[in-house]
Amino acid sequence: RFCGYANKMFPNNIDINGTQFTFVKQSRRGEVAIYTSGSLYARVGEKKVIEDKIALHKKFESFGFPVSPIVGQGAITAGSYYLEESLGEKCFSFLFQDDMKKFGMISPELFEKFLGVTEVFARAQLRSAISDKSTDSFSGLIGPKDLVKELPKFEEKILRRFDDAILELKVFPLVLTQGDFNPHNLFPIGVIDFEETYYGPFGYDLVTNIFSNNYFPETPGYEYIRLSSFTDEQKNLYYTCLDKICIQAGLPRVSAYREHFEFLRAIWLAKENHKLPKLQQWRYELFKKSYLQ
Numbered sequence: 273r274f275c276g277y278a279n280k281m282f283p284n285n286i287d288i289n290g291t292q293f294t295f296v297k298q299s300r301r302g303e304v305a306i307y308t309s310g311s312l313y314a315r316v317g318e319k320k321v322i323e324d325k326i327a328l329h330k331k332f333e334s335f336g337f338p339v340s341p342i343v344g345q346g347a348i349t350a351g352s353y354y355l356e357e358s359l360g361e362k363c364f365s366f367l368f369q370d371d372m373k374k375f376g377m378i379s380p381e382l383f384e385k386f387l388g389v390t391e392v393f394a395r396a397q398l399r400s401a402i403s404d405k406s407t408d409s410f411s412g413l414i415g416p417k418d419l420v421k422e423l424p425k426f427e428e429k430i431l432r433r434f435d436d437a438i439l440e441l442k443v444f445p446l447v448l449t450q451g452d453f454n455p456h457n458l459f460p461i462g463v464i465d466f467e468e469t470y471y472g473p474f475g476y477d478l479v480t481n482i483f484s485n486n487y488f489p490e491t492p493g494y495e496y497i498r499l500s501s502f503t504d505e506q507k508n509l510y511y512t513c514l515d516k517i518c519i520q521a522g523l524p525r526v527s528a529y530r531e532h533f534e535f536l537r538a539i540w541l542a543k544e545n546h547k548l549p550k551l552q553q554w555r556y557e558l559f560k561k562s563y564l565q
Contacts, residue, residue: 286316293314299467317352319347364382383506389460393478448471449471450469476533480540485500511526
């Protein structure tokens with residue numbers, strides 16, 4: 273049996289140096305298949321694609337991003353591959369859920385670990401800053417025009433506010449951006465899912481990390497629901513930490529531009545949810561209530 277997407281076919285199981293790996297998923301673009309053996313993850317694809325992924329991974333390592341180490345690479349029948357160590361069994365999203373069940377809130381100890389990983393990531397991002405000010409690729413990945421196709425009645429408001437946000441955020445340098453930085457992709461020892469890496473304004477990833485929860489309903493009846501919530505005190509601690517990093521780097525406080533970053537993330541979260549019709553409609557209504565009235 274094979275799993276296929278975008279005309280690419282990958283086997284359900286592969287053998288790498290005597291270890292059996294099981295198919296997990298394909299990357300968003302379908303060019304890489306991800307497999308697991310439990311303690312290791314294998315990324316498999318065409319030679320050039322894998323070489324580019326390894327080079328990008330090493331680039332992240334050179335800046336000090338908390339990424340999982342590469343422990344092997346080579347070729348197999350299904351293509352080229354590289355191996356990464358697992359960062360653990362549970363991401364922060366599920367650890368937060370456990371705390372909610374036990375304590376009714378995210379514990380201070382766990383939140384401190386979450387903040388620690390975020391701070392390491394933020395400082396690595398600053399080391400990756402470039403002088404180029406073009407935000408074309410970033411704008412394309414946020415996808416305001418995609419949302420306009422779904423909500424054509426609000427085209428003028430969405431695009432005007434988007435342009436205003438991009439203009440305001442030019443006070444921040446462009447840095448390597450993970451693009452979907454949230455507790456589901458963060459572990460106590462690192463960060464995963466760098467499949468759609470691009471250059472975006474410093475602060476975008478960091479704000480989405482604590483904002484994305486808002487676009488999941490708290491009540492049952494939807495395809496996905498919110499697993500946990502941050503307290504107001506935790507949100508204040510989070511932004512105090514980010515602002516301190518900005519001040520040390522000679523940048524404006526991220527918190528002062530929070531609404532612009534949140535709007536961009538809201539676009540990304542509200543669009544292209546056709547496979548989740550209940551959640552899609554809920555997000556449409558939240559977006560309209562928050563930004564279009």
